[in-house]
Amino acid sequence: MRKLLRKTAVALLAVGLLTSCATADSGDVDLTAALPESVPEGVDLRIAVRPARVALTASGLIEDLSFTVSDWPAISGGPDIIQAFRGGALDIAANAGLPPIHAHATGFDAKIIGVKMRSLPIYQLATAPGVTITDASQLRGKRIAFSPGQAQGAVVLRTLKDAGIGLDEVELVELNSPQFLSGLQGNQIDVAPLGEPSLTKYLDSYRAQGAGALEIEAVDALSIIWAPTSVLRDSAKLAAATEFVEFWARGEVWAWENQDEWIRAYYVEDQEVSAEDGRRILDRTQKPYFPDDWDAAIAWEQETIDLVTESGFFGAPFDAEVLFDRRFEKVAAEAVPAEYRVEEKQ
Numbered sequence: 599m600r601k602l603l604r605k606t607a608v609a610l611l612a613v614g615l616l617t618s619c620a621t622a623d624s625g626d627v628d629l630t631a632a633l634p635e636s637v638p639e640g641v642d643l644r645i646a647v648r649p650a651r652v653a654l655t656a657s658g659l660i661e662d663l664s665f666t667v668s669d670w671p672a673i674s675g676g677p678d679i680i681q682a683f684r685g686g687a688l689d690i691a692a693n694a695g696l697p698p699i700h701a702h703a704t705g706f707d708a709k710i711i712g713v714k715m716r717s718l719p720i721y722q723l724a725t726a727p728g729v730t731i732t733d734a735s736q737l738r739g740k741r742i743a744f745s746p747g748q749a750q751g752a753v754v755l756r757t758l759k760d761a762g763i764g765l766d767e768v769e770l771v772e773l774n775s776p777q778f779l780s781g782l783q784g785n786q787i788d789v790a791p792l793g794e795p796s797l798t799k800y801l802d803s804y805r806a807q808g809a810g811a812l813e814i815e816a817v818d819a820l821s822i823i824w825a826p827t828s829v830l831r832d833s834a835k836l837a838a839a840t841e842f843v844e845f846w847a848r849g850e851v852w853a854w855e856n857q858d859e860w861i862r863a864y865y866v867e868d869q870e871v872s873a874e875d876g877r878r879i880l881d882r883t884q885k886p887y888f889p890d891d892w893d894a895a896i897a898w899e900q901e902t903i904d905l906v907t908e909s910g911f912f913g914a915p916f917d918a919e920v921l922f923d924r925r926f927e928k929v930a931a932e933a934v935p936a937e938y939r940v941e942e943k944q
Contacts, residue, residue, distance in 0.1 A: 625831025712823030
């Protein structure tokens with residue numbers, strides 16, 4: 599483990615630029631072609647969207663897909679997703695808004711094709727056993743888990759900025775999110791941003807030893823579906839990707855409207871937390887919202903780009919619009935009832 603210097607991420611980006619896949623992959627359609635209206639026979643995709651797999655399987659919707667999912671890889675962290683994209687091992691993934699920024703900054707060409715928005719925080723700052731933090735101002739001097747290419751990294755930056763704490767007043771420890779738990783458990787870090795159900799699992803195991811969690815106001819506003827442009831230049835895969843975005847949104851709605859079944863299938867059977875914890879987590883979860891206008895999502899992504907680049911990561915700022923394939927702007931929204939196209943006021 600080592601302290602993360604702000605220049606480190608920039609240096610890594612330079613390496614990425616040298617090793618990235620070609621960004622102008624050949625295909626039989628360009629990125630302005632109309633979205634196909636049907637999926638040809640024989641298409642298969644590799645999709646890393648674990649909640650969608652569970653929701654589509656539990657609901658039976660998976661039987662209605664017009665294409666084959668040959669693999670549902672159990673990867674979710676932004677850096678791992680980008681590596682799989684680069685290696686041609688993955689076609690579609692779900693992430694927050696930061697990984698596409700990271701990918702673009704390293705020269706990898708991919709586009710956001712599905713957007714779900716929220717206005718409530720989904721992360722808390724978990725503390726190592728014996729570390730007590732009751733206010734964000736107490737983060738000064740702490741060792742904070744930090745993954746510059748993942749949503750949790752932006753949450754940390756927003757929290758520090760809101761608390762008036764400079765990056766030179768904390769120790770940012772470079773880890774990928776799967777390493778956060780081991781870092782906390784081994785007291786190698788003091789604080790890490792955790793979402794559910796990882797937070798519940800961690801506190802269930804370590805609360806008696808003095809672990810805790812601080813609620814924060816920093817919001818990670820976007821859940822996105824994205825794909826390499828090589829996928830979107832392949833007319834057959836483009837058709838399947840379009841259909842998947844529809845089914846992703848329908849699966850999210852099914853989970854919201856069938857909460858007992860969702861708790862059993864996802865939280866209990868897949869994530870291995872109790873039904874009681876699953877209910878508590880879901881009660882704190884915002885109703886899914888799929889906007890049919892991406893202007894607000896793009897504005898949020900631009901704010902994130904400005905935040906991370908001003909903080910010394912990912913080089914120079916750029917226009918967030920280039921990350922979005924607006925041909926897909928209404929695909930998810932039109933696949934769900936109208937009430938899921940408008941944010942529910944909290």
